Amino acid sequence: KNQVEQSPQSLIILEGKNCTLQCNYTVSPFSNLRWYKQDTGRGPVSLTIMTFSENTKSNGRYTATLDADTKQSSLHITASQLSDSASYICVVSGGTGFQKLVFGTGTRLLVSP
Amino acid sequence: DTGVSQDPRHKITKRGQNVTFRCDPISEHNRLYWYRQTLGQGPEFLTYFQNEAQLEKSRLLSDRFSAERPKGSFSTLEIQRTEQGDSAMYLCASSLDGGGGNYGYTFGSGTRLTVV
Numbered sequence: 001k002n003q004v005e006q007s008p009q010s011l012i013i014l015e016g017k018n019c020t021l022q023c024n025y026t027v028s029p030f031s032n033l034r035w036y037k038q039d040t041g042r043g044p045v046s047l048t049i050m051t052f053s054e055n056t057k058s059n060g061r062y063t064a065t066l067d068a069d070t071k072q073s074s075l076h077i078t079a080s081q082l083s084d085s086a087s088y089i090c091v092v093s094g095g096t097g098f099q100k101l102v103f104g105t106g107t108r109l110l111v112s113p
Numbered sequence: 114d115t116g117v118s119q120d121p122r123h124k125i126t127k128r129g130q131n132v133t134f135r136c137d138p139i140s141e142h143n144r145l146y147w148y149r150q151t152l153g154q155g156p157e158f159l160t161y162f163q164n165e166a167q168l169e170k171s172r173l174l175s176d177r178f179s180a181e182r183p184k185g186s187f188s189t190l191e192i193q194r195t196e197q198g199d200s201a202m203y204l205c206a207s208s209l210d211g212g213g214g215n216y217g218y219t220f221g222s223g224t225r226l227t228v229v
Contacts, residue, residue, distance in 0.1 A: 004155075034218075043117075043204050043220035044156070089155055100169070101218065103155030 002027040004092050004104035012110045017080055021107045023073040023090030031093040035064050035075045038087045038106065047075070047088075080111045117221035119205050125227045126195055133191045134224045138207030145188050146218070147180055148204040149173065156204050162188060195228045202226075 004025045013019050025033070032051045036044035048057045048064040050073070056065045061078045077084055087106040094102070118137040126132050138145045144163050148156035159178070160170045164185040174180075177195075182188040192199055202223040 036220075041202075041223075041225065043119075043206075043222045045220070046218070091155075100158050100161075101156075103157070105153065105155050 002092075002094070002102045004090055004102050006088075006090050006104035006107050008107060009105070010108040010110070012112055013080055015080060015082055015111050015113050018076065018078050019080060019109065021075045021077075021088050021090075021109070023075070023104055025071050025073070025090070025092045025102070025104075027092040027094040027102050029094050030068065030071075033064075033066055033073050034091045034093070034101075035062070035073075036089045036091060038089055040086070044089055044091075077109075080109075082111050082113060085109060085111045117205055117207050117219050119203075119221035119224050121224055122222065123225045123227075125229060128195060128197060128228055130195055131191065131193045132195055132226065133189055134203055134205075134226075135187060135189050136205030136207075136221060137187045138205070139219055140186075142207035142209050142219070143185070144208045144210065145182055146206045146208075147188070147190050148206065150202040150204055150223070151200075159190075192226075195226075197228045200226055200228045 007022045034049045035047045038044040047062050050057050050066045052068050063076045066073045087108050089106040090104040091101045120135045146161040147159040150156040158171050159174050160180050162182040177193045180190045202225050204223045206218045206220045208218045
C-alpha cells in the first residue's frame with residue numbers, strides 16, 4: 001500500500017532554533033517528493049520538490065533532503081521564526097497510471113517566542 | 114493571475130441541503146484536482162480533470178458528490194443531501210500536466226464546509 005509517514009506528529013521549538021522533520025514513504029514507483037507548508041485554515045503552499053536524482057534542495061531557510069534508496073526525506077528549518085508555525089506535509093507522487101499525490105498527515109510545528 | 118481561487122471560503126449548511134463550491138485554476142494549467150481534508154489529516158484525493166474530461170474518481174466520491182469542469186477552465190463540486198460527515202476542508206489544486214518539475218501543484222485556500 002502506498003503510504004507516507006511523518007514524524008514527529010507535533011513539535012514545539014523556541015524561536016531562532018533549528019529543527020528537522022522526517023518523512024518515510026512506501027510509494028512505488030516513485031516520481032517526486034514535495035514538502036508543503038500549510039497554515040491553519042489555508043491551502044498547502046509548496047516549499048520544495050525533488051525527483052529521484054536529487055539529494056537536497058533548499059528554499060531560503062528550508063532545506064529538504066531525499067534518500068531514494070531508504071525512501072526517506074527530511075525537512076530542516078534553520079533559525080526558526082514565529083511565522084514558521086504551521087503544518088508541514090510530505091507528499092509523494094508516484095504509483096502507476098495517474099500519478100496521484102500521496103499525502104502524509106503532517107507535522108504540526110509551533111515556534112514559541 | 115493570482116493563483117488558484119476557491120469560493121466560498123466558508124460554508125455552513127443544514128444537514129440534507131445541497132452545496133456547490135467553485136474553483137478557478139491557474140489559467141495555463143490543464144489539470145484540476147479536488148481533495149478533502151479533515152482536521153489533523155492530510156488531504157485525500159477525490160477526483161481530477163484533464164481539460165474538461167474527468168479522468169479519475171476516488172471511491173470517496175460517493176453518488177452524492179458530483180464534479181464538473183464544463184469548459185476546461187473553472188470547476189464546480191456539488192454535494193447533495195449533505196451529511197455531518199461531509200464537514201471538511203475541500204481543496205482544489207491545478208497543475209500543468211503531471212505537475213512535475215518546477216510546476217508542481219498549486220493549491221487554493223480551500224472551502225471550509227460545516228454541516229450542522
